Amino acid sequence: MANDLHTEGYSNPLANPGAANTAIAAVLGQDAQVAKPEISLPVGGAFRLPGGYVLAGEYAGVRYDAEVRELTGADEEAITKARNSGIGRFIATLLQCGTVSVGSESADPTVLSNLLLGDRDMLLLEIRRATYGDEVVWERFSCPFCGEEFRLSVTLDEIPVRRLDDPSQRVFEVPLRKNRKAFVRLPVGSDQEAILAVAERTTDSEQNTLLLSRCLISIVEADGSETAVTGNAEFARALGIVDRQTILDAIEKNQPGPQYNEVKFLHESCGKEVPLFISAGDLFQGL
Ligand SMILES: [Zn+2]
Incomplete structure (x- = not known):
């Protein structure tokens, strides 16, 4: 007898195709959810x-x-x-x-x-x-x-994380001693690659010379005359030590991104604020 059948919640697909499709989709959706953990795509x-x-x-x-x-x-x-x-x-x-x-x-x-x-x-x-x-x-x-x-x-x-105030501004001005100034661009990946490629054979000072010779664009003298100096390692070497450091500090200060050297925490046992210097090696300890 038809009345004995448990038809509650049943949709006859011929009479109500929309409801049946919805029900089928729901079942498929459930199956997909159950199967999900087995598909371990990289997150x-x-x-x-x-x-x-x-x-x-x-x-x-x-x-x-x-x-x-x-x-x-x-x-x-x-x-x-x-x-x-x-x-x-x-x-x-x-x-x-x-x-x-x-x-x-x-x-x-x-x-x-x-x-x-x-x-x-x-x-x-x-x-x-x-x-x-x-x-x-x-x-x-x-x-x-x-x-x-x-x-x-x-x-x-x-x-x-430091963000650039004006992201289109990649070149900045650095005041130097004796009323001179330098135009410097922010270093990019190819600069880092060039320096790291010779890192084992060079001192920090030599690496700074390489970075400066790549990122220094020009020098403006006290009289206003401007000289292009990109790629000029001799010029980077001839710069005064203080001016070199001023430019390196400015590059550091203007670089956006995660500030791995600016993490601090309070060590409660001694009450001191401890600076933490995080390196790529710390981030990828497993590699
Ligand atoms: Zn301590």
């Missing part, structure tokens, strides 16, 4: 670059969107292999593996080399977040003031 995320990627040509402008993903076992193999060729190859490979896109462009080596150092640091931070999570742990941190050893944990959000 990642979109975020905003603190400096921005400058596009030229038809679509000229500054783009801020970037996307990274979790590093996989294949990436780990490539990155640890690159590490044998020095820190420069290590960072370049890490960025290449973990970056999906920058300013709607796929992240090829040229795009990554043209990014400001601060934006590259931001990519590293987000790749770290996607791969290992938010918490950076030092199992045995030793307080520089009282010497006590303890487990220290810092979340990535505790690292301050």
Whole structure:
């Protein structure tokens, strides 16, 4: 007898195709949810670059969107292999593996080399977040003031991020001694790569000369005359020590991005505020 059938909640697909489709979709949706944990696609995320990627040509402008993903076992193999060729190859490979896109462009080596150092640091931070999570742990941190050893944990959000006031402004003016001034541009990935490539064979001062020779654009003398000095290592060497330091400090101060040297915490045992210097190695302790 028809009245004995339990038809409550049943939709005859012929009489009510819309309701039946909805019910089928709901079941399929449930199945998809159950199956989800088995499909372990790398996680990642979109975020905003603190400096921005400058596009030229038809679509000229500054783009801020970037996307990274979790590093996989294949990436780990490539990155640890690159590490044998020095820190420069290590960072370049890490960025290449973990970056999906920058300013709607796929992240090829040229795009990554043209990014400001601060934006590259931001990519590293987000790749770290996607791969290992938010918490950076030092199992045995030793307080520089009282010497006590303890487990220290810092979340990535505790690292301050500096953003550019005017992202299109990549060149800035630095006042020097004797009423001179320098025009300097912010360093990008290719500058970092050039310096890291020779890092093991050079002193810090020689690396500073290389950075200055690449990023110094011109010098304006006290009488107003201006000389182009890009690529001139001899000029960078001939600069006074104080002027060199002034320019390096200005580059540091103007660079956007995560400020890995500005993390501090209060060590309650001794009451001292402890500065923490976080390196790429700390972010990727597993690699
Ligand atoms: Zn302490």
